[in-house]
Amino acid sequence: MGSWPVTVLLPVVLALIMFGLGLSLRVADFTRVARYPRAVLVALGCQLVLLPGIAFWLVAALGLAPAAAVGVLLLMAAPGGATANLLSHLFRGDVALNVTLTAINSLLAALTLPLVTNLALTYFAPAGHERLGLQSGKLLQVFALVLVPVLAGMLTAAVWPALSGRLDRPVRVLAVGFLTVATVAALIVERRNIGGYLAEVGVLMPALCALALGIGYLVPRAAGLAPPQALACAMEIGIHNSALAMTIAVRVFGDIAMAVPAGVYSVVSVPLALLAGWLCTAGRRRAARGAEPRFRAQLIARNRPAR
Template identity: 55%
Template sequence: MNDTLLTIGLPIALAVIMFGLGLSLTVADFLRIGRYPKPVVLSLGAQLLLLPAICFGLVLLFDLPPLLAVGMMLLAASPGGTTASLFAHLFRGDVALNITLTAINSVIAVVTLPLVVNLSLAFFEPDGPDTLGLQLGKTLQVFAIVLVPVAIGMFVRRRSPAFADRADKPVRIASAVLLAAVIVGALLADDEVGEYLAQVGVITTLFCAVSLTLGYLVPRVAGVDARQSLSSCFEVGLHNSTLAITIALSVLDNERLAVPAAVYGVLMFPLALVAGFLLRRRIGAEEPVSLAR
């Protein structure tokens, strides 16, 4: 990959994404799970339990090399991001539900992401430095990467709600554009992009498609309304690939681990658009019940 673009652009993109998330959050978003537990619990269950298990099965099925296998598990353990809220807004989902899920899952990921990565490293045993793994010091780096920009955004919102409201949509759109530009630019500038696609293009496409499908079907089958199920589809189906790449490169210092998330970060956009159009047509004129903000 293009080291310069990723070293400079990726941390900036992630900071903007997580800051934008913070701009949209209040304490009430974290408390909403107690008032509307069903869609939140079902979506989080699919994201935290089902997807890592499914990803593990796909990795074994495709017999990926150890480092790429761990990279896939790192991607599966990454929470949803502001891109999910953007797609939910575009296809008239319940954006408040997306905000709640992203907020809660981003906090939970500080614990679950190092756990999944370390278990994956122990199972697949990739060749590499003995220090490869998320020990306490590196886990604290994950904490800082995930939560510090969010906390700053929440502070700005608390001090100036009007500014946060005005900045929320532009920052959210800028986050998605910047994310796509950095990942696409890095891949196109790399002579090995064809090799990356050949190695993980099929498995990342399949994983994204399965994630989107489960994100919609799990809450829908359990009786959650169509609009909230649509939001769950994007929240569960669109992982924060920027976070996964940043952890692979900046925390674990291994470029190979970042390959699945980089390829996924490009492919998830067209797949999410297809899912949104198909589900929007299926939902039709069904009248939803919205989460109160």
């Protein structure tokens, strides 16, 4: 795929997103793992092993076209990002845990993305595609796409903290603007083929997103994590960096069909995450409403004059 929306704009979008992520990260975000060892291990186990394994089984069972199947696995291996942190904050999750998971996943992705994608390419064998190869030039491209902008953002924040604070919002706005333009332009360029792409993954991606959010909440709860930590894990596991998956699909492999699962996921994931956040906090809201009358009664009794 050599059209300008994907070869020019998507890398710019990804660089801005990853640079903005780096601006928000500090060294403490990596060392904070000592405070959440069980939460981090459970979340990483779900995100790096359980979810890709389930996705692999689903796409194989459904008989997806090879390129689309690889695209699904590529997306499932992509880390979370700033959107997960925002959604966690909205529903009073443990945002510090979110930031720690995002920081660790952003570094691990340089290794896990090629590993999962290699396995998918080997099994599904889409025509015209070779494996990334752990020593190949394509691995270096993935490494550069994932880590270089993040490290640049972290360096900027460390050396010029005041500047990084001023850059945060403009970088986010530019990233959203470029992503919108790139998506619309790519849809126009691929308008003859997009219907077939969507028909193949249009149902699977919402189902996978709902499954990821459910796994992200229920498995940590079963492991004994508190609801705010489980909610943080759910957002981190359920929200993936779709721009990263799309950029690798079209920049490294030159295949728009591989990018479609990530594009569909980016559209459905936020509404589903909002619904999941509302459902996960329903119990806390009911408990708060039930406690309010009791609190008022106790307050009145405490302030009632003695006879």
